[in-house]
Amino acid sequence: MARGGGAAAGVPRDDDPPRDVDAPLHDAPLGVALLGSTGSIGTQALDVLRSAGPERFRVVALAAGRDAATLGAQLHEVRPLVAALADPAAAAALDVPPGVTLDRDPDAMERFATRDDVDLVVVATGGIVSLRPVIAALRAGKVVATANKETLVAGGHLVMPLAAARAAERRAQGVTDPLGDPLGWVRPIDSEHSALWQCLVGERHADIQRLILTASGGPFRTWDAARLAAVTPRDALAHPTWDMGAKITIDSATLLNKGLEVIEACWLYDVAIDSIDVLVHPQSLVHSMVEFVDGSLKAQLGLPDMRIPIQYALTWPTRIAGPAPRLDLLTQDALRFEALDDARFPAVDLARTAFAAGPRATAALICADEVAVARFLDGTLSFPAITDLVAAAVTRFGDGAPPDVPALTELDREVRAWAATADVPESRTWA
Ligand SMILES: NC(=O)c1ccc[n+]([C@@H]2O[C@H](COP(=O)([O-])OP(=O)(O)OC[C@H]3O[C@@H](n4cnc5c(N)ncnc54)[C@H](OP(=O)(O)O)[C@@H]3O)[C@@H](O)[C@H]2O)c1
Known part of the structure; x- marks a missing residue:
């Protein structure tokens, strides 16, 4: 039934050590760029990041469309290094706290998604505005977690081969970890696809x-x-x-x-x-x-x-x-x-x-x-x-x-x- 490739997720389980559920996940916090931070998914992603704590995630970049009030409040609370608001008039009205740089360039999201200090790009925008940033992120070796449907519905033929190539590179290097699976690189946030993913872990x-x-x-x-x-x-x-x-x-x-x-x-x-x-x-x-x-x-x-x-x-x-x-x-x-x-x-x-x-x-x-x-x-x-x-x-x-x-x-x-x-x-x- 498969069209080839075999992308079902698998994680190593047999030799997993016992784990403290509150322990940090990585040696250093993962750098996060959150695209679409002011929307329904974006604000809930910030809830999750807040709850996970700064020892796990560091929010480096926030981007949104035109909601200057919500983004301004987020900037004051989260204090990322960079921010962007796509609508120029809204950006002009944005209250930017000291220490945060506002990027007014139309390609700001692509730049955020490929920064050296960003490991994980969370895509919470609507529309196809995130397709270029997602492609750029994968090319730069970043992990993408996406709620955005448009990226896959309109651009699945461009995005998934990049994820598959990243996973193949990892396997070719002899590294056996979850990033040897395309889903390690393009991670679904949609509840249905997350459910399928969770059901498929450990399966063939x-x-x-x-x-x-x-x-x-x-x-x-x-x-x-x-x-x-x-x-x-x-x-x-x-x-x-x-x-x-x-x-x-x-x-x-x-x-x-x-x-x-x-x-x-x-x-x-x-x-x-x-x-x-x-x-x-x-x-x-x-x-x-x-x-x-x-x-x-x-x-x-x-x-x-x-x-x-x-x-x-x-x-x-x-x-x-x-x-x-x-x-x-x-x-x-x-x-x-x-x-x-x-x-x-x-x-x-x-x-x-x-x-x-x-x-x-x-x-x-x-x-x-x-x-x-x-x-x-x-x-x-x-x-x-x-x-x-x-x-x-x-x-x-x-x-x-x-x-x-x-x-x-x-x-x-x-x-x-x-x-x-x-x-x-x-x-x-x-x-
Ligand atoms: N909401 C859910 O529960 C849910 C569940 C599964 C999947 N999804 C998918 O997740 C995506 C987001 O959904 P949502 O419900 O969170 O939408 P939403 O509430 O309308 O939020 C959209 C976000 O995208 C931002 N945005 C719009 N145009 C932009 C641009 N040109 N550049 C940068 N940011 C831009 C908006 O900024 P402003 O607000 O500042 O304009 C806002 O932060 C959609 O693809 C949706 O299908 C959503």
């Missing part, structure tokens, strides 16, 4: 039967087509189990988010797309599962709190005590699972179609979705039309060779310009 890639991604089903799991047509932004922003940024919350409501995750899982775990299933699990306690060839099923459970997968990516292969609350199974109802209704929520099928068509199609999908979600939020697109518009973009822009970074940037520009004013197609011809 050849023993994977299928990956099962769980989905909460979003706020409209039980709504019929007529009600879905009338969904408002306020309805869609009220996610039943996860507290997230606006874009991913809308993607969770359309289930396009689950489609993006299926694509991410293909890249991260090197499995065929038809070996990845989606199961609706409204309680969001089982974060995903792996079925093995012998019929065994492994699942990872926890309360829906992103600080658990963020911390796992930062401290892997070690676990440490963290800030997230614990799951008490005795206070929970029986675990429930349902099949996904592809007719009401066609976005997962659309993502599968796009992945089969190739990297241009998945890039078009994710670029169009950003515009479609923005149009829905400002009232110029209905809820079902989000998926329809994205499907039309996949059809219109999806053909062609896998894009390199300049071609992706150009494609992003073209798709956005088109999607900003495109009429909603009347029928779903892509299914």
